[in-house]
Amino acid sequence: MKHILYFTAADHYLYSWAGGRLELQARFPGDDTGVMGFREYLAGRRGALFYAMADIAGEDFHEEQIPYLRGGDREQVVQRRLAQRYRDTRLSAALSLGTVSGERRNERLLLTSFTNTQQLAPWLDALTEAGARLAGVYSVPLLAPALAARLGVKGGRAFVVSANSAGLRQCFVEEGRLRFARLERTVDMVPDAFAAFVRTETGRLAQYLATLRVLPRDGSPVQAIVIAPPGQRGAFERALVSDARLSFITLDAAEAARKVGVKSAPASAGAEQLYLHLAVKSPPREQFARREDRRSYYLWQMQRGLVAAGGLGFAACALVAGASWLDFSGMLGETRQLRAETQVAALQYQRITSAFPVTQTTTDNLRATVIEFGNIARRTAAPREALVYVSQVLNDFPQIELDSLQWRLERPEERATAKPPAGAAPAAAGEVAQVLELSGRVGAMRRSDYRAITAEVQRFAGALRTDPAYRVVRTQLPFDITSEGTLSGDIGTAAETGEAPRFTIALARNVQ
Numbered sequence: 001m002k003h004i005l006y007f008t009a010a011d012h013y014l015y016s017w018a019g020g021r022l023e024l025q026a027r028f029p030g031d032d033t034g035v036m037g038f039r040e041y042l043a044g045r046r047g048a049l050f051y052a053m054a055d056i057a058g059e060d061f062h063e064e065q066i067p068y069l070r071g072g073d074r075e076q077v078v079q080r081r082l083a084q085r086y087r088d089t090r091l092s093a094a095l096s097l098g099t100v101s102g103e104r105r106n107e108r109l110l111l112t113s114f115t116n117t118q119q120l121a122p123w124l125d126a127l128t129e130a131g132a133r134l135a136g137v138y139s140v141p142l143l144a145p146a147l148a149a150r151l152g153v154k155g156g157r158a159f160v161v162s163a164n165s166a167g168l169r170q171c172f173v174e175e176g177r178l179r180f181a182r183l184e185r186t187v188d189m190v191p192d193a194f195a196a197f198v199r200t201e202t203g204r205l206a207q208y209l210a211t212l213r214v215l216p217r218d219g220s221p222v223q224a225i226v227i228a229p230p231g232q233r234g235a236f237e238r239a240l241v242s243d244a245r246l247s248f249i250t251l252d253a254a255e256a257a258r259k260v261g262v263k264s265a266p267a268s269a270g271a272e273q274l275y276l277h278l279a280v281k282s283p284p285r286e287q288f289a290r291r292e293d294r295r296s297y298y299l300w301q302m303q304r305g306l307v308a309a310g311g312l313g314f315a316a317c318a319l320v321a322g323a324s325w326l327d328f329s330g331m332l333g334e335t336r337q338l339r340a341e342t343q344v345a346a347l348q349y350q351r352i353t354s355a356f357p358v359t360q361t362t363t364d365n366l367r368a369t370v371i372e373f374g375n376i377a378r379r380t381a382a383p384r385e386a387l388v389y390v391s392q393v394l395n396d397f398p399q400i401e402l403d404s405l406q407w408r409l410e411r412p413e414e415r416a417t418a419k420p421p422a423g424a425a426p427a428a429a430g431e432v433a434q435v436l437e438l439s440g441r442v443g444a445m446r447r448s449d450y451r452a453i454t455a456e457v458q459r460f461a462g463a464l465r466t467d468p469a470y471r472v473v474r475t476q477l478p479f480d481i482t483s484e485g486t487l488s489g490d491i492g493t494a495a496e497t498g499e500a501p502r503f504t505i506a507l508a509r510n511v512q
Contacts, residue, residue, distance in 0.1 A: 002135075004276050007054040007120060008166040009185075014041070017280045020263040022273055035122045042130035049297075050127055051279050052137040052289075055166040055272060057183045058115035059139055060086075063097070068105040082111060091117045091137060091288040097177055110178065112141075113288070124293055133297040136279075136287035140164065141181035143275045144171035146282045150260045151225050151251065157215070159224040159246075161202055162271035168198065169271070170205050172214070179214060180205075191232040195239035198226060206245055221247040227256045227271045381434045381511045383407040389470065390436060390507070393463050400460055402440040403502070409511070410435050435473070436507045441500035442478070450501070453478050457503045464507055474506035 003025070006013040012034060014026040026041055028034035042048075062085055066077050078094045086092050097108035114120070120137070127134050144160050151160070153173065160171045163186070171181040184201055186194070202224055209215040215222065224246050228236040233252045240248035256274060257265065261281065265273040291298075353363065386407060394400060410433050442453045454477050461475050478501030 001049075002280050003048055003050045004279060005050060005052045005123065006272060006276060007052065007056055007123075009056050012038075012123070013165075014038075015276055017277070020261050020277065020281075022262065022265040022269065022276060024266045024268070030119065032122075035126060038123060039126045039130070042126060042132060046131035047133060047300075049133045049135060049300075051135050051283070052120075052124070052127075053140065053143075053272075053276060053279050054114065054120060054137070054288075055140045055164055055169065055183065055275070056114065056119075057167075057185070059141060059181065059183075060111075060113055060115055061141075061180050062111045064109045064111055065100060065106040066109060068099060068107050074107075078109065081109070082113070085111050086113045088117045089113070090290055091120060093142070093286045093288050095142075095178060095286050097179075098175075112139075114139075124289070128293060128296075131296065133300050134289060134294050135297050136283060136294065137289040138279050138283065138287050140169055140183075140272070140275050141171050141178050142284050142286060143278045144181065145173050145176050145178055146278045146284065147260065147274055148173045148225065149176065150278075151256060152259075153223065153225065157222045159202060159205070159222060160227075161198060161224060162227040162274070163194075163198075163229050164272040164275075165268075165270045166272070168201060170202065172205070172209060174214075180209060191229075191235035192239065195228075195232070195236040198236065199239050199241075202226075202246060221245055224248045226250050227274070228252055229270070230254065381409065381432075383434070383436070386434060386436045386470075386507070386509065389467060390438065390464070393460070393466070396463060397456075397460050399443050399445065399456065400440055401443045401500075402438055404437075404439040406437040406439075408435050408437075409433070410508075432511045433508045434511060438505045438507065439502060441502050443500055445500070447500055450478065453501060457505075461505050464505065470507055470509045472505060473508045474504070476504035478503050 002017045004015045004017055004022075006015060008030075010030060012028045012030055013024060014028070016023045016025050026037075028037050064081055064085075066074075066081065069077060079089070082089045082092045082094060092111070092113035095110040095112065097110055100106045100108055124134065124137070148158055148160050148171075153160075155175055157172070157174045160173060162169050166183060167186045168184040169181070170184070172179045182205065186197070189197065206215060206222060210217050221242060221244060224240075226236060226240060226248060228250055230253050233250055236250045240250055242248050251259075253271060256271070260274045260277055262273055262277045269276075387405075390405070394402070442456050445452055445456070457475075457477055461472050464470060464472055
């Protein structure tokens, strides 16, 4: 349950709020006797949640401009402006009215406070001393933008006029922001006279704001939402005639309560019930209480946040545990199924092996033999793949003429008995390699141009290395062009016989 302390000039009312229902708990006079009675009421209610709402005259509104700032710098400037404007800043607030673009960007502020904050201070001190949690101190004007939105005002300028227990409350809202408000004390009047009084006072307020240039002198009529007391809507509609300055819309108190969401309220309560409900249900961000007065409320919010976070963590753990249990249950089912399949497979294996012919060896030896046969088959290569690879390379070298092509498998023990030729790339220990030895000659070239012939053979050997799986293990060029060798008389012999010099290339690939 939440409590709302409603301040008026004469008496102070204490309401309880739960689920949109307001109930009057107590009524206190505004003097020291009332403060003492309020302290007695708070006894034994430590930790109770309170909202305070003031509906008193003497609320000041002053517009200022400050440089456009954020964070701590803005807070310091705002507090300095409030201290310059008001002697007592315990109950003061700064409402943002947006920014102004010009030579430099400024922020418009509406500074507001009460001319006599001492009339509220003892009540707030009583809440602090009793250990109650103060959510905030609001005024009826601070809640006027929220009420205007609930009553259908979507933007622009509008007056919100209501008959509260404190008197006739008039609030001017522009683009969803409070600009000005006033409270006019009233006396008991018949409905027609009260409606005429509302018409006159609303016109005076519009004229006053036009003098201050808050309202334009020439423009479309300003919307005025008037909440009539119960049973007086007809009298108000007859008296509130729209003109070029004001466009009146009259709502019955019950209709307004339904739009705002008030489910029930004391019969003695006026239109303040709408503001009281909004103070709990949709409180504005700006309010008058200091941080020191709301310390217990902040701690309570932190505790609720921790409890909520713990609840969410527990729920997440429960979900994870539930998911893990489902996975475990599924794994148990799969395990039982695998065991059944294993038993069936074992029975089938026994039935098949019982039909095998009698052998002179054990089943383990047969299994090892089959496994070794599979390994031998996997490590046995055929020459087709190597021959296809060489033929593809030969397509790019039409001048290469092969005389012979030999394919063989070399095993580790065979390579161990023979010394590798100079320049051969060694194979990894334990690997079986297929070796393809190509012998041929280079045609379509002059037999004496040994440099071109040698370069062509080297280019052919390089092309055979395109596939990383193949490696050239030996190359025998037609001529020895190294600095250590000497040029033999093969050139002349080849020229006389008309035969091109021969070359030999050995290509190897490991068997996978």
